[in-house]
Amino acid sequence: AQSVAQPEDQVNVAEGNPLTVKCTYSVSGNPYLFWYVQYPNRGLQFLLKYITGDNLVKGSYGFEAEFNKSQTSFHLKKPSALVSDSALYFCAVRDGRTGRRALTFGSGTRLQVQP
Amino acid sequence: GAVVSQHPSWVICKSGTSVKIECRSLDFQATTMFWYRQFPKQSLMLMATSNEGSKATYEQGVEKDKFLINHASLTLSTLTVTSAHPEDSSFYICSAQWGEKLFFGSGTQLSVL
Numbered sequence: 388a389q390s391v392a393q394p395e396d397q398v399n400v401a402e403g404n405p406l407t408v409k410c411t412y413s414v415s416g417n418p419y420l421f422w423y424v425q426y427p428n429r430g431l432q433f434l435l436k437y438i439t440g441d442n443l444v445k446g447s448y449g450f451e452a453e454f455n456k457s458q459t460s461f462h463l464k465k466p467s468a469l470v471s472d473s474a475l476y477f478c479a480v481r482d483g484r485t486g487r488r489a490l491t492f493g494s495g496t497r498l499q500v501q502p
Numbered sequence: 503g504a505v506v507s508q509h510p511s512w513v514i515c516k517s518g519t520s521v522k523i524e525c526r527s528l529d530f531q532a533t534t535m536f537w538y539r540q541f542p543k544q545s546l547m548l549m550a551t552s553n554e555g556s557k558a559t560y561e562q563g564v565e566k567d568k569f570l571i572n573h574a575s576l577t578l579s580t581l582t583v584t585s586a587h588p589e590d591s592s593f594y595i596c597s598a599q600w601g602e603k604l605f606f607g608s609g610t611q612l613s614v615l
Contacts, residue, residue: 391545396543423606428511428608429608430506430508430595430605430606430607430608430609431595431597431606432606433603433604433605477546488534488536488551488599488604489536489548489551490536490548490604491545491548492538492545492546492547493545494543494544494545495543495545495546
């Protein structure tokens with residue numbers, strides 16, 4: 388079984404400040420980790436993924452995430468937040484050892500960036 | 503990027519009626535589509551995997567006779583909620599697989615009165 392935890396329902400940050408959205412995971416095989424963003428009335432949009440290689444992954448819109456195997460975490464980060472980053476963020480995982488493509492999602496974290 | 507269109511975006515229906523939700527991949531062919539359900543402040547929960555030309559694979563606890571999935575073409579999968587009840591009220595979202603990537607619809611908010 389696999390699971391994802393996003394401990395924060397909401398994260399508030401001032402524009403220009405760094406932001407972090409937390410994610411921890413549990414998977415029995417190889418973790419393939421993903422971050423998606425959902426803007427109002429839009430579908431989930433892919434931000435970035437970790438499959439293998441460098442623990443620091445860079446993605447769209449200036450976001451990055453760091454894979455930490457010992458802490459089973461994959462926190463999303465951005466050095467300088469924009470008001471337009473305000474949205475709902477989902478972390479997801481799947482077991483890369485299996486052929487199953489379906490993702491297991493966290494409950495989502497709402498990011499609010501204040502001007 | 504690739505586009506997945508989900509329709510309707512919201513629907514209100516009476517208890518006992520059936521509701522059909524469509525998921526279309528507009529500019530690519532998707533042999534596999536997934537249907538998720540989300541309750542407020544909870545995770546997106548996988549309901550079923552829809553494969554073109556074959557029966558859908560349902561997750562444990564999901565009633566296949568209640569949530570009918572049809573994937574008749576490479577660009578269209580439908581989810582029909584049969585004999586809907588208020589507890590079926592939820593946000594339903596589909597995703598379509600293209601190669602290694604997943605693309606998501608914008609979701610359907612179902613309210614059953």
